[in-house]
Amino acid sequence: MNALKEFEDFIENGYKTYIPHVCIDCVIFGYHDHRLKILLSELEGLNGLCLPGGYIKRTDTMDEAASRIVEERTSIKGLYLQQYKTFGGPDRVKFNEIDLDKLTKVPVFKKLKSSWLIDQTISIGYYAITDFSLSKPQPGFMARSCDWYNIDKIPSLLFDHNQMVKNALQTLRSQLYYQPIAQNLLPEKFTLTEIHALYETILGKKLDIRNFPKKMAFLGLITKLNEKRNIGPHRAPFLYTFNKKKYKKALELGVTLS
């Protein structure tokens, strides 16, 4: 079966393999060198940008489904994934704003109007993180485009996707000090300057360059190595690694205040 046939079959019979009325939308954050971006797509038949999304196979857990959706666009397996909020309500997707008549004229969408896809759907929000310099976005044949957009220049998105981005970013920021987020964005060995830039960029604010290492050391999240890296004409910085045990412990303790 070729891709088009496969998609026609998805429209007609997808409800047999996937759970109807439930989808997953992913905010895929990409970080590299002081820049934080997210992945947005223009979908075939829709006029505007939206988050990568998809349905849950009946045999999959939600995490597995999210993982598959993310892999389709980034071609990276096993990205760090986190569920952050579920979105619903009768006004989430306004079908009257989608020109179904026009869409149905495109051969693949022939049977869309009467399909299981045209019904109220709740969306489970996940966020993922990766180094955007390592991944080449894949539009696939469903999307006309798939590109990285700077987090501070996100245009108006389709459906409730702007709200999703906002909530995902809030969650990402609140979890930065106890989830292994940075571990997924830096190499095994990294310098203080690198992790400092990462934290500043994700949190969107300045962190004192001399106090930041003390905080990380105090929290015990990173360990200084007895190695340095050669960085050209300046003093060679020490290398550090993550203390994975500490992250794990911080995670178990939870976020309970006081």
Add this chain to the structure above:
Amino acid sequence: MNALKEFEDFIENGYKTYIPHVCIDCVIFGYHDHRLKILLSELEGLNGLCLPGGYIKRTDTMDEAASRIVEERTSIKGLYLQQYKTFGGPDRVKFNEIDLDKLTKVPVFKKLKSSWLIDQTISIGYYAITDFSLSKPQPGFMARSCDWYNIDKIPSLLFDHNQMVKNALQTLRSQLYYQPIAQNLLPEKFTLTEIHALYETILGKKLDIRNFPKKMAFLGLITKLNEKRNIGPHRAPFLYTFNKKKYKKALELGVTLS
């Protein structure tokens, strides 16, 4: 239509009014006088305790649906509600562990086996809070029982409901200092001792009786009134109220660390 007929119709045609494959389960926390409890039910036809739950009407937002589900059991409108996590996966509800053959012999469940209810369902977790001394649990006709259980004596529950309780409690605790949780559990005017007991009970640990007021005052969450309450043979304590504006502000600021 009587209640039984109505339920038979729900089994047969409910998918027209409700969104299939999606339900809401609620951890309803009840607090009173140093005790924290949750509401558990024994459902007709099932052997064990579980959380109050229900489906989402196609015309409702998720919050409205959760509100309705909570109202059915507590007969209280407008309880404080919070979505905390969504649960899914093929192993959530093990239909083979439910004796459908036996169940189908009960007249109301006649058409259950082939109904829209017997299919994989993801559950959106909400928690609610109330003063359990003010509400009389309503089993309704679907449940054989509906009672308050102490949070530290929760038995083994059906499905993944123990996990749900655990996550809900974690969320409740983490939100206690910036969500108006206590406002929903104390009268308009309250004493330091009362709110102190509330915080200790929900967080499950001791908080120094002299430092606690200072913390609350520092956060600006409560305001001292120029009134006292007569409490018998001891010094009359001052009354306090919540500073609702501050809570609102704390909420907007989010939980971002550092």
Add this chain to the structure above:
DNA sequence: CGCTAAATGGTAAAATTTACCAAATAGAAA
């Protein structure tokens, strides 16, 4: 009028965060 139990003001020590100064240093340029 003293007694009791609860409420609360106060304060010192400990812990943590914030703000900067100044020294160390690797390679490039003079």
Add this chain to the structure above:
DNA sequence: TTTCTATTTGGTAAATTTTACCATTTAGCG
């Protein structure tokens, strides 16, 4: 070789916040 530059990093003082506890106040009771 020496000087220069940009960066890394040790250190420290001040400010803020948390923690631990002592001592005083007070309402009603016997």
